Amino acid sequence: MKKATKRKPSYLKPKRKTTFKFIDLFAGIGGFRIALQSLGGNCVFSSEIDKYARQSYEVNFGDDPNGDIREIDEKDVPDHDILCAGFPCQTFSIAGKRLGFEDTRGTLFFEIARIIREKRPRAFFLENVKGLLNHNGGRTLTVILDVLRNDLGYFVPDPRIMNAKNFGVPQNRERIFIVGFSRKSGVSDFDYPKPLKKSVCFADIKEKIVPSAKYFLSTQYWSSLQAHKLRHKLKGNGFGYEIIPDGGTANAVVVGGMGRERNLVYDDRLEDFTPLTHIKGEVNREGLRKMTPREWARLQGFPDEFKIVVSDVQAYKQFGNSVAVPAIKATAAVIVMNLNF
Secondary structure, three states, X not given: OOOOOOOOOHHHOOOOOOOEEEEEEOOOOOHHHHHHHOOOEEEEEEEOOOHHHHHHHHHHHOOOOEOOHHHOOHHHOOOOOEXXXXXXXXXXXXXXXXXXXXXXXXXXXXXXXXXXXXXXXXXXXXXXXXXXHOHHHHHHHHHHHHHHHHHOOOEOOOOEEEEHHHHOOOEEOEEEEEEEEOHHHOOOOOOOOOOOOOOOOHHHOOOOOOOOHHHEOEHHHHHHHHHHHHHHHHOOOOOOOOEOOOOOOEEOOOOOHHHHHOOEEEOOOOOOOOOOOOOOOOEOOOOEEEOOHHHHHHHOOOOOOOOOOOOHHHXXXXXXXXXXXXXXXXXXXXXXXXXXX
């Protein structure tokens, strides 16, 4: 009898023949990888320090990423055409120094810069939080651009704030994108992709089957959220929970409880209100619940074939830290087009 072969998930099958190589730094759970593989890219190297993210990455892509990027010799990184990285935001000390490569030492951006300097990819694609624009009074971004443009000699158009909701997912998630091209690439002009004319809302990604009771708020938790919001309202602050209607757009999914509390939803389909976890009070009868990890995955543009193999706590963290795949793919497509792959 013939042994049954395992069907590859669609996101592992490029829609066209592989034409370029890329690396995936600060890889998380592979948002960049899904986007670039679908454009015909072959991932030849990945790096991620978080052990749970590496677990999710390996299960979904069959590769165990290299660990701490600070311990990787840049000479050991394979040759590649495009370097991708969603790196953490850190302050650079520039007091009394010139702006440049040496001033990034000790930061995680330096790890990217040293690999670019050694491997000279034809292009790079970096993603970071919107706050990088004004981080440390704007000096952090100034250093980054100075290194990329002047020390490394890449053509780097002005970075752009891109919102995931403009690319087919119902999430208001703004992130800064930085792209660059080597002199050898011949690229000296770049236009970021325009928003899609596509209207989406939470209902488009909502669970089709009623989620487990564990996602529905307890009466005591719901009372504490209401009291917390009222206290801040009396102080003139806008902090507190938010409820996303089925026809609405979610707030940015972020790590921590706040990301879940600002993305509560109504779901009146629950029939069994028996608590599945140790809660104070009982399951609320108003139908209020947190979004599920799968809904967060969809808000980030991950396909349903993407396996969630970690605890809910880790899953929320991983999707909250991830890139929004559709926005990455739209921008990467323009990069690939400019490089004539």
